[in-house]
Amino acid sequence: MPSVIRDLHERLLRRETTAEGLLDQSLAAIRDKDETLHSFLHVAEDTARAAARRADEEFQAGREELPLLAGIPCAIKDMICVAGLPATAGSRVLDGFVPPYDATVIERLKDHDAVIVGKTNLDEFAMGSSTEHSAFGPTRNPYDEALVPGGSSGGSAAAVAANLVPYALGTDTGGSIRQPASFCGVVGLKPTYGRVSRYGMIAFASSFDQAGPLTRTVEDAAIVYEAIAGEDPRDGTTLPGSVPSVRAALEAGVQGLRLGVPEEYFAEEGVDPNVARTVRHALGVLAGLGAEVREVSLPLTGVALAVYYILATAEASTNLARYDGVRFGRRVPGRTLDDVYRRTRGTGFGAEVKRRILLGTFALSAGYADQYYRKAAAVRQAIAREYAQAFETVDILLSPATPEVAFRIGEKLQDPLRMYASDILSVPMNVAGAPALVVPCGSVDGLPVGLQIIAPLGREDLLFRVGAAYERRRSETEGKKDP
Ligand code: GLN
Numbered sequence: 001m002p003s004v005i006r007d008l009h010e011r012l013l014r015r016e017t018t019a020e021g022l023l024d025q026s027l028a029a030i031r032d033k034d035e036t037l038h039s040f041l042h043v044a045e046d047t048a049r050a051a052a053r054r055a056d057e058e059f060q061a062g063r064e065e066l067p068l069l070a071g072i073p074c075a076i077k078d079m080i081c082v083a084g085l086p087a088t089a090g091s092r093v094l095d096g097f098v099p100p101y102d103a104t105v106i107e108r109l110k111d112h113d114a115v116i117v118g119k120t121n122l123d124e125f126a127m128g129s130s131t132e133h134s135a136f137g138p139t140r141n142p143y144d145e146a147l148v149p150g151g152s153s154g155g156s157a158a159a160v161a162a163n164l165v166p167y168a169l170g171t172d173t174g175g176s177i178r179q180p181a182s183f184c185g186v187v188g189l190k191p192t193y194g195r196v197s198r199y200g201m202i203a204f205a206s207s208f209d210q211a212g213p214l215t216r217t218v219e220d221a222a223i224v225y226e227a228i229a230g231e232d233p234r235d236g237t238t239l240p241g242s243v244p245s246v247r248a249a250l251e252a253g254v255q256g257l258r259l260g261v262p263e264e265y266f267a268e269e270g271v272d273p274n275v276a277r278t279v280r281h282a283l284g285v286l287a288g289l290g291a292e293v294r295e296v297s298l299p300l301t302g303v304a305l306a307v308y309y310i311l312a313t314a315e316a317s318t319n320l321a322r323y324d325g326v327r328f329g330r331r332v333p334g335r336t337l338d339d340v341y342r343r344t345r346g347t348g349f350g351a352e353v354k355r356r357i358l359l360g361t362f363a364l365s366a367g368y369a370d371q372y373y374r375k376a377a378a379v380r381q382a383i384a385r386e387y388a389q390a391f392e393t394v395d396i397l398l399s400p401a402t403p404e405v406a407f408r409i410g411e412k413l414q415d416p417l418r419m420y421a422s423d424i425l426s427v428p429m430n431v432a433g434a435p436a437l438v439v440p441c442g443s444v445d446g447l448p449v450g451l452q453i454i455a456p457l458g459r460e461d462l463l464f465r466v467g468a469a470y471e472r473r474r475s476e477t478e479g480k481k482d483p
Helices: 003-011 021-036 045-060 104-111 154-161 178-184 218-228 246-251 275-288 301-322 338-346 351-364 370-391 417-421 427-432 460-477
Strands: 039-045 073-077 115-120 167-172 187-190 210-215 257-263 293-296 396-398 435-444 447-454
Touching: 003 218, 021 045, 021 073, 021 115, 021 154, 039 154, 039 187, 039 275, 045 115, 073 154, 073 370, 154 167, 154 178, 154 210, 154 218, 154 351, 167 187, 167 218, 178 187, 178 257, 178 435, 187 218, 210 218, 218 246, 218 460, 246 301, 246 460, 257 275, 275 293, 275 427, 275 435, 275 447, 275 460, 293 370, 301 338, 301 351, 301 370, 301 417, 301 427, 351 370, 370 427, 396 460, 427 435, 435 460, 447 460
Parallel strands: 073 115, 073 167, 257 293, 257 396
Antiparallel strands: 039 115, 167 210, 187 210, 187 435, 396 447, 435 447
C-alpha cells in the first residue's frame, strides 16, 4: 500500500495542498466524527496552526530536502509531554498540569516540522486494554461504536483508523500500541526496549515502556520510527550508537527468511479459532512469497502474563508515588500532610490505578518481595533467554496480535483478569524487550484482525521486511476496507 505520509509529502512539494490545508482537513474530520469517537482529549488548534504556517513557509521557500513529516498533522497519546499543552495521562490526578518541556520524541517530531494536532485519549496511566479506564470517558471503535478501540493507546488508534490524522504516537508497556492497532485495523510498532527515548514520557513501568507509531501503512510506521528513534543522553536506558535504517528493508521481500510460528500463541486459552485461522492464512501468504514457515515452541509463554503483572505493577507503584498533591496537578487540601496525600490520591486516581498500586506495593513488600518480585524478575530473564534461543533457528516469529477481535464497551470492565488476558499475546515481547509490529491481516465478523511480527532485539529491519512484503501482497489481492 502506498505510504500516506509520502503521498501527502509529494502533494505538498507539488503545491497541490498546504500544511494549513491538511490541518484544516484534520480539524474538520475531528469536528465531524470525534464527538462520537472521543479519540482526542485536547485539540491544540492554535499551536498546530502556527506549526503548519511555519512548514508552509519552508515549502514556499523551496527549501531542499524537507523532512517527510514536514507539515503533516499527527496526534500524540496523552502519556507523552508536549510543552505548553495539558498532559493528563487520562487521570484526574494530573488536573491542571501543563509540562514546561517536550519529550524527546516530541522534540524530534518538531525537528521534522511535524504538526501536532492534539493529545489522544487513553486508559488512566496507560493501564488497560480498552480505553475504558480513562477518567474522561471511553473512546469508541471506528468500525463499530458499541465496541472498544482497544487500549491503552485507544485514542491514537481510533484517530488514525477514522482518518482524523495520518499518524499518531502511542506507548506500549504490555501491548498498548499493538492491541489497539489490531482492534482498529491499523499498523502499530513497539520498538526494541531502549530504541526510543522515554524522556518526557509519563512513566508507568519503566523497564517495559516504549513509545511508537500507529499508522495506516507499514512504510508510514518506518518513517515515523526513524524520526523518533535513537540514543538520548537524557535517557540512560537508550541503546547507544546510530539507528540502523529500516527503509531499505521495505523492498527486500521475504524470500529465504525463516518464519517461526510458536504453537503456544495459537493455543493459549481464549484465542478465538477464527482469529487463529485468519492469521494462519497470512502465514500461507508469506510462505507463498518464498518464506520458510516452521513451527517452534515457547513453553514459558503461559507465565509471561503473571510475570508482567507482578513487575509492571511493582514499577508502577513506585513511579506513581510522585503524585502526592505537592509536585504535579491536583491538590486536595487537608489538615496534615498525610491527609493531603490521602485525599489527593484517593480522589485523583481511578479504581484500576489503585488496584495496580496495591498489587505492586504488595509484590514489593517485606516478606513477599522474594516470593513475588524477585521470582518474577528471574523468570523474566528465562523468558528473554527462551526468545534468544528461538531466534537461533528462525529469523522472525509470527502470531495473532490479540486473542480475539474488538469486544463490547462494558464487557470486561467488571472482570480485571479477563481484561488482563486481552494482552496475553503482546506482553511477552515487553517482558523480553523485543520489537514487534502489528499489520492488519483480514477480519472476523467484519472486525479487523492483526498479524503480529516479532524480531530479535534491535532488528526492526526484519519487522519491516516481513510487514511490507505481506502488506504489498495483501493490497494486490484483497484491498483494504475502511471504517
Ligand atoms: N493492557 C496492559 C496493562 O493494562 C498493557 C498496557 C500498556 O501497554 N500500557 O497493563
